Amino acid sequence: MSLPAYAIVEILCDPAKLNALTAIPNLEIDTRPIRTNDPAVVRVGARADAAAQTAARALGCTVTEVKSAETYRAELEENYRELGKDGGN
Amino acid sequence: MPYLTAAQIETEMTTLQTSAPALCTKTALPNATASEGIGPTTYSFLKIANGSGAGRVTVLAVAGMHAREWAQPDSVISFARKLLAAYRGNSPFVIPAYTDAAGSTHGPVSVPAAKIKRMVDELDILLVPCANPDGRAFTQAAVANAGWRKNRAPRPAGGADATVGVDPNRNFDIAWDYDVFYSAAFAATTSTGGLSASKDPADDRFIGKPQPAPNQTHPASEPEVRNLIWILDNHPVTYSIDLHSYSMLAMHPWGIEQNGTVASQNFRDPALNGARDGTLGTAYSEYFPNTPPTSLLDRHRLIVGSIRDKVRDATGRTYTVGGIADTIYPATGSFTDFHFSRQFTIAASPPIHAFAMEFGDAADHFQPAYGDPHRFPKIEREVHAALLALLDGALAPAVSTGTGGGTKWCIVTIAVTQLAAGNGWLQTLRDGRGALLACDRTRAAMVTIDDAYRSLSASIGPHVVERRWAQRAIAYGLVAPAAAITSVALKWRSR
Numbered sequence: 001m002s003l004p005a006y007a008i009v010e011i012l013c014d015p016a017k018l019n020a021l022t023a024i025p026n027l028e029i030d031t032r033p034i035r036t037n038d039p040a041v042v043r044v045g046a047r048a049d050a051a052a053q054t055a056a057r058a059l060g061c062t063v064t065e066v067k068s069a070e071t072y073r074a075e076l077e078e079n080y081r082e083l084g085k086d087g088g089n
Numbered sequence: 090m091p092y093l094t095a096a097q098i099e100t101e102m103t104t105l106q107t108s109a110p111a112l113c114t115k116t117a118l119p120n121a122t123a124s125e126g127i128g129p130t131t132y133s134f135l136k137i138a139n140g141s142g143a144g145r146v147t148v149l150a151v152a153g154m155h156a157r158e159w160a161q162p163d164s165v166i167s168f169a170r171k172l173l174a175a176y177r178g179n180s181p182f183v184i185p186a187y188t189d190a191a192g193s194t195h196g197p198v199s200v201p202a203a204k205i206k207r208m209v210d211e212l213d214i215l216l217v218p219c220a221n222p223d224g225r226a227f228t229q230a231a232v233a234n235a236g237w238r239k240n241r242a243p244r245p246a247g248g249a250d251a252t253v254g255v256d257p258n259r260n261f262d263i264a265w266d267y268d269v270f271y272s273a274a275f276a277a278t279t280s281t282g283g284l285s286a287s288k289d290p291a292d293d294r295f296i297g298k299p300q301p302a303p304n305q306t307h308p309a310s311e312p313e314v315r316n317l318i319w320i321l322d323n324h325p326v327t328y329s330i331d332l333h334s335y336s337m338l339a340m341h342p343w344g345i346e347q348n349g350t351v352a353s354q355n356f357r358d359p360a361l362n363g364a365r366d367g368t369l370g371t372a373y374s375e376y377f378p379n380t381p382p383t384s385l386l387d388r389h390r391l392i393v394g395s396i397r398d399k400v401r402d403a404t405g406r407t408y409t410v411g412g413i414a415d416t417i418y419p420a421t422g423s424f425t426d427f428h429f430s431r432q433f434t435i436a437a438s439p440p441i442h443a444f445a446m447e448f449g450d451a452a453d454h455f456q457p458a459y460g461d462p463h464r465f466p467k468i469e470r471e472v473h474a475a476l477l478a479l480l481d482g483a484l485a486p487a488v489s490t491g492t493g494g495g496t497k498w499c500i501v502t503i504a505v506t507q508l509a510a511g512n513g514w515l516q517t518l519r520d521g522r523g524a525l526l527a528c529d530r531t532r533a534a535m536v537t538i539d540d541a542y543r544s545l546s547a548s549i550g551p552h553v554v555e556r557r558w559a560q561r562a563i564a565y566g567l568v569a570p571a572a573a574i575t576s577v578a579l580k581w582r583s584r
Binding site for chain 1: 090091092094159229230231232233235236280281282283285294335336415416417418450451452454455456457458459460461464
């Protein structure tokens with residue numbers, strides 16, 4: 001099974017939108033909602049492909065790409081290759 | 090060089106024990122894992138200590154509880170290796186300088202040989218490098234598994250792949266059944282970004298399956314969790330730290346609630362079940378004692394502050410500090426809350442200090458590139474810095490810490506606890522004291538000063554702790570000038 005083209009993103013979002021956010025295909029929540037100084041906004045760490053990022057923005061969330069899909073993929077593959085695993089799987 | 094596998098972590102522990110059998114003991118934990126498609130796996134913890142007997146302070150560090158968080162287990166192994174090497178070589182523990190991507194250099198951070206000697210001579214240092222070995226093995230088996238967080242407990246009958254596993258850090262006996270513990274309104278926030286726990290086996294914060302009747306509301310279903318409880322039951326651990334990633338946080342309890350000052354509001358009172366409002370309101374907050382002589386909350390704040398400072402010294406990054414529920418999110422069943430809670434449920438328990446860390450940021454992610462100097466090696470420095478700060482804190486109790494940590498007052502610590510610069514002053518004074526104790530010519534004088542200081546602290550400590558003006562007078566009239574002079578002396582000495 002190959003992975004979607006995940007980038008590492010941070011999402012600032014209204015807590016009321018979290019259910020909709022978690023329902024977006026190819027958006028994997030990494031860090032659960034962390035409080036910010038604004039009680040109406042939480043910060044979520046996630047892996048998301050381009051379509052998922054677009055869907056999150058459509059919900060009104062602010063999406064910041066922290067690491068591109070290419071860089072994240074390369075780092076992952078390097079770690080697994082060093083472990084003797086096939087980086088493509 | 091790759092990350093260690095769970096099996097290699099076991100081998101590394103064996104090597105460490107073989108290299109220093111008088112100082113380092115590897116012990117197999119009593120419960121083998123019960124996983125789907127892997128194991129059963131027996132795994133171990135390390136004890137580093139020179140000596141034994143009553144009066145020693147026991148410190149426990151746990152890593153790898155979440156499968157995908159690869160950097161902390163490797164960092165704990167390298168910490169053990171460096172600690173033993175420094176002790177045996179009578180040399181400082183040095184965290185090498187780090188030059189960040191912008192070209193600024195931070196560190197090196199050096200803990201003097203005399204301090205390292207005290208850590209190993211006076212503390213029992215317990216290390217669980219990999220608390221979820223089957224989970225780690227699963228994540229390392231294929232890239233597609235990289236995001237797995239839970240253990241690999243068998244799925245419910247007919248369950249999907251995602252229903253495998255339990256989150257060990259939601260399976261401890263502290264507010265485990267959140268539907269009972271909290272108000273219905275707060276319990277319902279598990280799906281809306283409030284409470285971080287879930288009864289859905291497919292959720293990566295799954296608290297665990299109910300045990301067979303009549304224990305269906307009992308937590309600690311997982312062998313990995315029972316192993317950590319076994320350590321606490323069999324070792325008098327009064328300091329613990331649970332190492333996670335990511336979010337750049339250094340935290341203390343409570344995670345189940347915001348911290349409060351009302352003694353009657355506590356997790357032990359079943360009459361409050363169903364009424365606790367979590368972070369939805371402030372009508373209920375979990376009681377965190379802070380009265381002298383233990384000043385438990387101040388002591389936790391002091392230690393997370395020293396961890397933050399030491400990490401910043403090592404890499405230049407400033408972690409956020411605070412209570413778990415205030416900084417990251419409210420969560421039930423965590424190891425840190427559970428360990429902390431035992432001082433309130435076990436008769437005659439000494440004060441217990443518990444901490445949790447979230448290392449790194451989103452760019453580091455869960456598996457920071459091993460060979461990139463700005464990824465794993467940076468996190469490794471931060472883990473080492475945090476552990477050194479915790480061990481230092483365990484060596485230097487501020488005030489009475491009960492039977493587990495001496496019964497000394499420390500007016501200097503009391504005076505500077507609330508000051509932003511206080512940790513730095515304290516560290517400078519501790520370094521100066523360590524240098525004087527390490528030198529044959531000055532050791533006797535330092536011991537005399539120590540004795541006089543203890544006597545003075547014992548006589549005026551109870552008064553200082555209740556008078557802010559006295560704390561300020563000591564901080565600015567005594568501690569700050571002494572730290573400045575000590576700093577100059579240490580620099581002159583190092584020339």
